[in-house]
Amino acid sequence: MQIKRYEANSIQDALTRIRADMGEDAVILSTKRLSGGRQPLFEISAARDDRDNVASPGRGTSGKVERKGDQPEGVERLAGRIEELTVLVREVREGAAVRRELTELKNTVNTLFDLLDLRDREKENHSGVFYHLISNGISSERARRLMSLVRKVTPVGRGEEAEQLDAVEELIRTSMKPLPGEVKGKRTLAFVGPTGVGKTTTIAKLAARYALAEKRSVGLITTDTYRIAAVEQLKVYGKIMGLPVEVAGDGVAFRDALKKFSDRETILIDTPGRSRKDGNHLLKLKGIIRDAPVEMHLLLSPTASREHMLDAAERFGIMDYGSIIFTKIDECTRFGPIYDVVDQVGKPVSYLTNGQNVPQDIEVAEPGKIAKLIVRNRLN
Ligand SMILES: Nc1nc2c(ncn2[C@@H]2O[C@H](COP(=O)(O)OP(=O)(O)OP(=O)(O)O)[C@@H](O)[C@H]2O)c(=O)[nH]1
Ligand SMILES: [Mg+2]
Numbered sequence: 001m002q003i004k005r006y007e008a009n010s011i012q013d014a015l016t017r018i019r020a021d022m023g024e025d026a027v028i029l030s031t032k033r034l035s036g037g038r039q040p041l042f043e044i045s046a047a048r049d050d051r052d053n054v055a056s057p058g059r060g061t062s063g064k065v066e067r068k069g070d071q072p073e074g075v076e077r078l079a080g081r082i083e084e085l086t087v088l089v090r091e092v093r094e095g096a097a098v099r100r101e102l103t104e105l106k107n108t109v110n111t112l113f114d115l116l117d118l119r120d121r122e123k124e125n126h127s128g129v130f131y132h133l134i135s136n137g138i139s140s141e142r143a144r145r146l147m148s149l150v151r152k153v154t155p156v157g158r159g160e161e162a163e164q165l166d167a168v169e170e171l172i173r174t175s176m177k178p179l180p181g182e183v184k185g186k187r188t189l190a191f192v193g194p195t196g197v198g199k200t201t202t203i204a205k206l207a208a209r210y211a212l213a214e215k216r217s218v219g220l221i222t223t224d225t226y227r228i229a230a231v232e233q234l235k236v237y238g239k240i241m242g243l244p245v246e247v248a249g250d251g252v253a254f255r256d257a258l259k260k261f262s263d264r265e266t267i268l269i270d271t272p273g274r275s276r277k278d279g280n281h282l283l284k285l286k287g288i289i290r291d292a293p294v295e296m297h298l299l300l301s302p303t304a305s306r307e308h309m310l311d312a313a314e315r316f317g318i319m320d321y322g323s324i325i326f327t328k329i330d331e332c333t334r335f336g337p338i339y340d341v342v343d344q345v346g347k348p349v350s351y352l353t354n355g356q357n358v359p360q361d362i363e364v365a366e367p368g369k370i371a372k373l374i375v376r377n378r379l380n
Helices: 011-022 073-094 096-121 128-135 140-153 158-175 199-213 228-241 251-260 280-289 306-319 336-345 367-376
Strands: 002-008 027-034 041-048 187-192 218-222 245-247 266-270 295-300 323-326 349-353 362-364
Touching: 002 011, 011 027, 011 041, 011 073, 027 073, 027 228, 096 306, 128 140, 128 158, 140 158, 140 336, 158 367, 187 199, 187 280, 199 218, 199 228, 199 266, 199 349, 199 362, 218 228, 218 251, 228 245, 245 251, 251 280, 280 306, 295 306, 306 336, 323 336, 336 367, 349 367
Parallel strands: 187 266, 187 295, 218 245, 218 266, 295 323, 323 349
Antiparallel strands: 002 041, 027 041, 349 362
């Protein structure tokens, strides 16, 4: 499998380049308009299966790039424009850019309140490290606690800030729950989390990792029967990687699917993202999975506010998740709220995802890496 990402001023341009570059069998995985800049800019991810005998799905935003050479040029241009409009309509509907701005604003206001709170409540002379932690988005309460622990091991003077920062990083690293070591034998992993957090994309990345890199036999199950597009999205990935996909909308179908995959070493289960108002959704999901031996991963993204992540971490508690995956790290500039979440729930972090590219944009989340991210806003 070969997956590539293209940027172009129009979808038509991108399709032409993809056809020339990857051939007629390339499959479009995602189309997205990038914000900023005067000219419109689109990002298109395309994949090609290197094996000959895999059928490609139909055309569309998740379909095969059809041969259009025998169509009049005007028709082809029109088709490209329609694709662009589809992306724009989807974007307006989701209000993604506006939501991102609002979240950023909310985070800034939070930080401001944290600082005001400090000014009112404390006359203590805090070091720059303390303010650094707060401006990274760690709550004042947790930053205060970290600093009082740090003061016990390092001097408070201004000259030692670099040393204090190292000590905070080390403190966070050692406070992280380690992941259980390499799990051998059969594994069944389910992925839950808020709408659009990246569940299906993360499953595709992990499926590729397990199937292609680790040569395990992998089966995919989706319990997301709310949206046809959701089933299609997983099926496209399944097709590209040559992995079977089962759809299970209720407990009986789910157990059937598990039975069908009884010879598979790794089973990955996709679940639907539903509005937080739909309280029954999690109960229903729990009812479907019931007592199946599943490793449950909760996906959260620091592109959401601290409150949003803490709220989701609590709501999804009913699913008994054993670890957290933080997604869309690449879209974020401050990572302090990750510390609040991890400290609050006391669960290990299994993976970090840092981009839309399947399969490469995912990393195992070692405690040292997360501590660096929280304290220094970078992964390495
Ligand atoms: N920048 C960035 N985008 C990501 C990442 N992971 C997923 N996405 C994008 O986020 C969007 C939603 O991803 P999905 O995998 O469909 O999310 P989901 O949680 O399955 O969504 P629902 O099933 O609707 O709840 C897609 O445009 C993905 O390409 C990531 O690590 N970084
Ligand atoms: Mg999904």
